[in-house]
Amino acid sequence: MIDDTEMSNALLPVGFCDILPIDAEKEAFALHQIMEAFASYGYERVSPPLLEFEQSLLAHSGAGVAEQTFRLMDPETHYMMGLRSDITPQIARIAATRLINSPRPLRLCYAGPCVWVSGAKHHAARQILQAGIELIGVDSPQVDAEIIAITAEALGSAGICSVSFDLMMPQLAQAIIQTESFDYVQTKRLMRALDRKDVAAVQQYGGSSAGVLTTMLQAAGPADRAVEMLKGLDLSLDVQPILERLLTAVEAVKRQSPNVQLTIDPVEFRGWDYHTGLCVSVYVHGISGEVGRGGRYLSNNGEPACGLTLRPDILLQLVDYDESRVQRVFVPFGLTMNQVRFLRQEGYVIVMGLCADDDHIREARRLNCSYVYQDGHLHSVSG
Template sequence: MIEDSEMSNALLPIGFCDLLPSDAEAEACVVKWMMDAFADYGYERVSPPLLEFEQSLLSHAGSGIADQTFRVMDPETHYMMGLRPDITPQIARIAATRLINSPRPLRLSYAGACVLVSGAKHNASRQILQAGIELIGIDSPQADAEIITITAEALASAGVSSMSFDLMMPQLANSIIQTEEFSEHQRKGLLRALDRKDVAAVQHYAGNLADTLTTMLQAAGPADRAIEILQGLDLPLEAQQILERLLTSVKAVQAHNPELQLTIDPVEFRGWNYHTGLCFAVYVPGISGEVGKGGRYLSNNGEPACGLTLRPDLLLPLIDFDQYSRQRVFVPFGHTIEELRGLRKDGYILIMGLKADENITEEAHRLKCSFIYKNKELQPVSV
């Protein structure tokens, strides 16, 4: 226990912080812009609880988040509960229970805080903000493309002008590897080599598949170039079907947004534990690591689903919020809110004076106001 009472009152756990007025307002603005964009395309907002029973939180799609889940015991029921590290499994639960009879495809959006056991390498925060969408009840390239292109629209609405979507099919490399009988040692070595993008190690462990897997490694990059290389490979039937789905999804995205930057990593599979098809990560210049990720999975009742979760909090350093700032008006003591409604409708921030004898100009300066409300007019604050 910390003995210094002044220190203990201000100290927060590692990875947690207070958001002060300007940052908190900026974060709220980014979330609003994103959620408005999602709503424009028919995604209806839901709000699951921050805490729920471990049994439901970590089942089905939630099985991959167990390691990042804080657990506490419910004093009422003595059942274990978990603080959500990710909202997606909760959306899958809602779709399979509360909204089981709603028409499909089901379009849902969400935003809220999550708590992680440990932060990422590029970001130590353990309380993070998520905002995303899920499209549940349909499995098609067009659905994949909708998730990607609407996410791009949401990012653009939040002021992000440049972004890249990295597309992956985690099952592709595995479907090829399964056609050969590798020893456990070879298989582990090959998967590790693919994970590390180590061409020499892939050639050492891959045997008859060395040329194919090496070409796939080297194909990673811009989508059009990657597709041209991958289409030249002689793949097993299952792998060819997986590749065709990837190519069709890419064409569907490009039909919606030809200018959207797409890249393909044909051998990436790490971190996609519960996904069943196309996966994607979102990158924005100037931000280390991904700002969003998602993909295709099965909802709690086995329904096909696809979604993408963004991290709005990571975008704050890139956005110029000064262009969205509202001017502040100092309103001397004695005025009523009723007579100020017009100013509020015009977008001004109203700072109400609380003392009859205060120096109006000094208070306006001190409270960073641009105008003083006087004689039913706005008068600029003198410098």
């Protein structure tokens, strides 16, 4: 029945896929649960478009995703448009323009697909699904903690409970390096050593900060132990406030989310280009790579902002969606939908028969139904 042309038409570009039953339903369920959780903490939904002019889409924090963004020419204006690869810069734009007069803190949430020019390390996908929150207008550890607590709760409401948050403070190592009078080459060499977590190289190239940086490298891991080690550091007056802010944020997170697993990576800075404070990677037991990320930054007009984006598409295999809850009822030909609508209200899925001479029980089984509705009753067809 399926010829060669159909087979080649079934091929999709690498990184794009058809999501089939039951997975598509599962993804919609996870997304719904996550967005309900966001909404229940006062995060109001906005929905920016898939395409924008390049000039706005890739401005500010959007600059970081320019290489991952497909471009298209707008035939109306002949300006270039970008197919969004990240929704968060769009939210910053909306907060700084259309919602500039809304009361602060501005709490926004969003969900939708994005497209990448090429796939990421752990996932070949080039079409991804984002769902996230942003809190704009307040710079405090309580905000950082709120973002993390709501993310944990949103994941929990989709049935994903084994979550850990890796906390980072990209400015910390950068500020320490700046206290040294290193030239460009020396600075890059040390940063590469830190990026590789290469203790020997850090000790060799770290100058007078070698000890502090080595301790920070060794502190990476569970939050309680890391905090103890970091508290003992002897830092300059310029650097100390950055550490203090990290420690206060960790305290706030522990207070809001006493049950989540927290780790700290105090020297990490890679991939956090426009961030200005606490950064977060979200991991879930059983899935390799991040399932979400976020942090503190300055919004387009300089307002303090903190946000976090989840990837419901990656989480699919762990979503607590029980398809056996859905009981399908075969309704033989001849009954009208009005006559069986009450079944829908009782939570059954109705499958209308389309042929008068069907063998009802066989037809019900063939169509994956558990019951036939006949003579005003549900008759089980299992066994």
